[in-house]
Amino acid sequence: MSAALALRVCPRAPQNPASGEKAALTPEAIGALATACLRLEVETWPKPGLVSHVDNGSHADMDAALLHRSAGGLEPFFAAIAKAAGAGADMDRLRGVGMAAEAEMLAATGGVNTHRGAIFGLGLLCAAAALRNAREPTLGATVSRRWGRAIHEGPAAPHSHGSRAARRYGASGARGEAATGFPSVYGLGAPALDEGLRLAPHDPEAARVQAIFALIAGVADTNILHRGGAEGLAFAQRRAAEFLDRGGVGAPGWRERAARVHDEFVARRLSPGGSADLLSMSLFVRAVERPARSMRSEFDHARGAQ
Template sequence: MNIALRWQSLPGLALDAEQLGHLASLCLKLEVETYPKPGLVSHVDNGAHRDMDAGLLCRSANILTPFFCDLAAAGAEGAGMNRLRAIGVAAERAMLAATSGVNTHRGAIFGLGLLCAAAGYRNAVGIRKSLGRLVSERWGEDILSGPVSLRSHGAVAARRYGAGGARGEAAHGFPSVYDLALPALHAARKLAPHDEEAVRIQTCMTLIADVNDTNLLHRGGSEGLHFAQASASAFLATGGVGSPGWRRRAADIHHAFVARNLSPGGSADLLAMTLFVDRLEV
């Protein structure tokens, strides 16, 4: 069964921990099955990456599935941040072992993992708060006060350029997902009602245009970030996926990112999180 069919075959909103874990993994694979995304790996090419391809990313997503399940189950049991962090560390070790040390999904383990935990908690308690709000309320202080990764390129860039990074995003309830990406995704479905890949591309472009992506800062500094944001903004200003010839323009932007070695990995993670939240929020 292909990724789209597996996505469609999942049941409704109240998924159990195992289903939530599989949903999170599917969202990572749907992000890969999206082209053209500027500078990012897809089923078509490797983007600006020399150390990973679509097959590696999909294998990584499969490796992470049981850990996402564990995070959802831990959330359902009311776990604190220390337990969630321990599961996340184990997930990262398994990822690195499976990829020979390539960081395929460190950011997604963190962001999607917290959303899995929030979904598990919400199902167990039976409340109607958004997943982002639950993450912020239950674990936000611990996220900000917890240990800082010294190895992550994104964390280094966040410190150097003063960007909020993944920690700030999660602690504040994922505003880039709820205030930016979800509205863009819903609007894109009106522009391209029969093309979910186009919807994902429009959502990804919206994220690139507005997020201070620490992966872009790491690869290209402030100049690279500004180039990326301007390119995505120009695509959206001309109608995005609702305008004729949009695929060619999106591919041109993709190739320009590759030429500059730019890859908005933070936006890719946020796209996967947006797909996850979209499936679960009313």
Template sequence: MNVALKWQSLPGSALDAEQLGHLASSCLKLEVETYPKPGLVSHVDNGAHGDMDAELLCRSAETLKPFFSDLAAAGAEGAGMNRLRAIGVAAERAMLAATCGVNTHRGAIFGLGLLCAAAGYRGALGIRKSLGDLVSRRWDKDILSGPISLRSHGAVASRRYGAGGARAEAADGFPSVYDIALPALHAARKLVPHDEEAVRIQTCMTLIADVTDTNLLHRGGPEGLRFAQASASAFLAAGGIGSAGWRGRAIDIHRAFVARNLSPGGSADLLAMALFVDRLER
């Protein structure tokens, strides 16, 4: 599997809704094509997941492509949250049909979908605000007041442990993307300018170290979250991808997550969102 982001010569504002949907889907596939990511599915193994593999995730990403385009088109037309939510619900139904009921990308439909809508809105108006700022300014109240999914493991963990979760992240303009992931991604490119997979690994490790990932809380509780954050922090403190033997240490962390049934799915979604935003706001 070799995923390439297209339209590198085009500014983000020049991408139409179909291209934005393609880009969002490609970013989800790039997240899959990253190894080792602690506990997560990749093109090498299934991580801590017994119900999904890389092929299933890529099928899901492909299924979601037209819905991301629809969200971008709706954003360009100034749609409110009710319309965006309806598209998201249709996307989730299509995802579950394509994966035989496996929740591969529910979190990405929400977060990446809002960023697609913001990208469409920004392109239609020709404005220069960040996508995260637009999401927060246009839809923050509706994001926080909308219906809560009772099926989402992340939502359950948010309620149980008092974590902010995906809704708070989106309503605040995706601070984990802008304040954590993007700076890590740009710094990693300076360390290894010719290895984008390593850049994605470093970014993912930084997210795991710094984000209260509700998927980790769901699987391992506070103890599992602390273990995950400490493991990723130790990797970064040792030099991350800039140190000799880093890949072996990353694989060891991955195996430790698998042994504990830990999977930072929220960080995986944020990585894909960061790749999307980076492409459009570079």
């Protein structure tokens, strides 16, 4: 199912008049939507240090084609995790689907970690989307209430770059973000998408740029910590905040200024991969929880990028 069709299937999560609860998207629609969000992240530029349709950023081992191939291979797994959650699966079962998705990703990319963080965070949001109801106002609240404790107590990936950086620098990392209901998505990424649409109402890519800069400025990104340490993180957050303070995507010449920041990240080999994952998640929660007509063109564009 295409991303655009996924939105048309259930564009506004209608209420069930008998129960007051919100009708859930089908697992297939959820999977298509999650994959579209990953594709939209790739189709965003300038995006400091990250792979895009324009260049490879700070990465020598991946490009846009690889990321699109990885995203496409994950669609059935996002649908599977939604279906499992809808059937009442516990965290162990959801984790098993995630591990299968990671194996598929590594097979599709020749061992390159393109979307491990997104499999975890976006996968949990897919599970929550299958259970959406009126008692839990956000997908993040659903994740935190239903699986937060299991996320905290579950097995970690002790040798991953992100886990090592989180331990060394005291960052909460992906597990802390998910267990607490994705505060960076709801406090930074999703509001910045709204702000970007206000500043540049006819340029959905601009809204995504606004969001990625807001996330870089406000998140202790463990990918940046791994590559650049505390000094690299401080530099990244400062430059992103300066871009926003000067008006973000609402200021004249914003794209050229954003491109200069991108070049600076590449020169330092900094890559805010955690923020890229959070951008995809921010797109997903906005599409599920508060879809707007302005989102339609974004997902049509993602379909064309396949």
